[in-house]
Amino acid sequence: MMKTYTVAVAGAMGAVGTEMLKNLESRNFPVGEIRPLDVGDNVGREILFKGQPVKVQQSCEEAFAGVDIALFAVGANVSKFLAPAAVEKGAVVIDNSSQWRMTEGVPLVVPEVNPQDLKLHKGIIANPNCSTIIAMVPIKPLHDAAVVKRVIATTFQAVSGAGLPGLGELREQAGQILRGEPISPKVFPHQIAFNVIPHIDVFEDNGYTYEEMKMFNEGRKILGCPDLMVNCTCARVPVFRSHSESITIETEKPLSPDEARALLAKAPGVKVVDNPEKNEYPMPADTSDQDLIYVGRIRRDISTDGNSLAFWCCGDQIRKGAAVNAIQIAEKMIEMQLI
Numbered sequence: 001m002m003k004t005y006t007v008a009v010a011g012a013m014g015a016v017g018t019e020m021l022k023n024l025e026s027r028n029f030p031v032g033e034i035r036p037l038d039v040g041d042n043v044g045r046e047i048l049f050k051g052q053p054v055k056v057q058q059s060c061e062e063a064f065a066g067v068d069i070a071l072f073a074v075g076a077n078v079s080k081f082l083a084p085a086a087v088e089k090g091a092v093v094i095d096n097s098s099q100w101r102m103t104e105g106v107p108l109v110v111p112e113v114n115p116q117d118l119k120l121h122k123g124i125i126a127n128p129n130c131s132t133i134i135a136m137v138p139i140k141p142l143h144d145a146a147v148v149k150r151v152i153a154t155t156f157q158a159v160s161g162a163g164l165p166g167l168g169e170l171r172e173q174a175g176q177i178l179r180g181e182p183i184s185p186k187v188f189p190h191q192i193a194f195n196v197i198p199h200i201d202v203f204e205d206n207g208y209t210y211e212e213m214k215m216f217n218e219g220r221k222i223l224g225c226p227d228l229m230v231n232c233t234c235a236r237v238p239v240f241r242s243h244s245e246s247i248t249i250e251t252e253k254p255l256s257p258d259e260a261r262a263l264l265a266k267a268p269g270v271k272v273v274d275n276p277e278k279n280e281y282p283m284p285a286d287t288s289d290q291d292l293i294y295v296g297r298i299r300r301d302i303s304t305d306g307n308s309l310a311f312w313c314c315g316d317q318i319r320k321g322a323a324v325n326a327i328q329i330a331e332k333m334i335e336m337q338l339i
Helices: 015-026 076-088 115-120 130-146 164-178 210-223 257-266 319-335
Strands: 005-010 031-038 046-049 052-055 069-072 092-095 124-126 148-157 229-236 243-251 270-272 293-300 308-315
Touching: 005 015, 005 076, 015 031, 015 046, 015 319, 031 046, 031 052, 069 076, 069 319, 076 092, 076 124, 092 319, 115 319, 130 148, 130 210, 130 243, 130 257, 130 270, 130 293, 130 308, 130 319, 148 210, 210 229, 257 270, 257 293, 257 308
Parallel strands: 005 031, 005 069, 069 092, 092 124, 148 229, 270 293
Antiparallel strands: 046 052, 148 243, 243 308, 293 308
């Protein structure tokens, strides 16, 4: 008989928490008991899990008693005090916030990239930033073959990366603009409908945003390459779901576009969509509500005589970029007999 686990989802009623619950069910994760946790008016609400009504409980230390796996879809400030409390109660925490990602001794894991790091966990495993996950899945097989030295990335991030309020603001502004009504941005610093904002998160002293530095720091940790050079620009675009990224890599060994396609075609978590002659390439509309990273526009970087390739990729940042990656971490830990 298959072993089952008591699974808690903290922040269960948010965009990522809801996706975690949905995918725990659709992926047939071995859940014996599910505990949706949240705060405020969400406490006491009923959700359906595998056809059965389950009440949302208060997200607090006591709620983690007897929990085997705790999936966290809460902010960094909440995770800072609640995750260690859950670990003390005996749970393994897989945290989606930025709180633990760069903490020494906390694995930062993309299962297709560095599952071996799970063996080092001390109770908390960090889920990387969504745009980092989307980049690392296709970069990993190319890195294994040719050793990536440098990454230049530009991300085109959907409004759902800012949660449910981001989705609402794009819908509202699009209608207001089409009706000729004035708009008043609340979630984003400027109009997002029919616009592109080259600004996500706060600016740091070096002129890069905190979101851009996540790719720099997290990419180094995930690949185990402390000297990896990364230059990233993050932009918010008027797309509901699925992030897109333009990536250029410089490698130690030569790698042709055809060789890269062959490697990516065999890589876990990747789907190659690369037929420009037929207008076939990755797009957010095609990559939403699924868990693969689509990769295309694979070509030699003609700005240099060195070993350099460019490609375009897209992935659902709520699923693979957050909720599903966390569940895949739990699945991998069960497979590796770490839980």
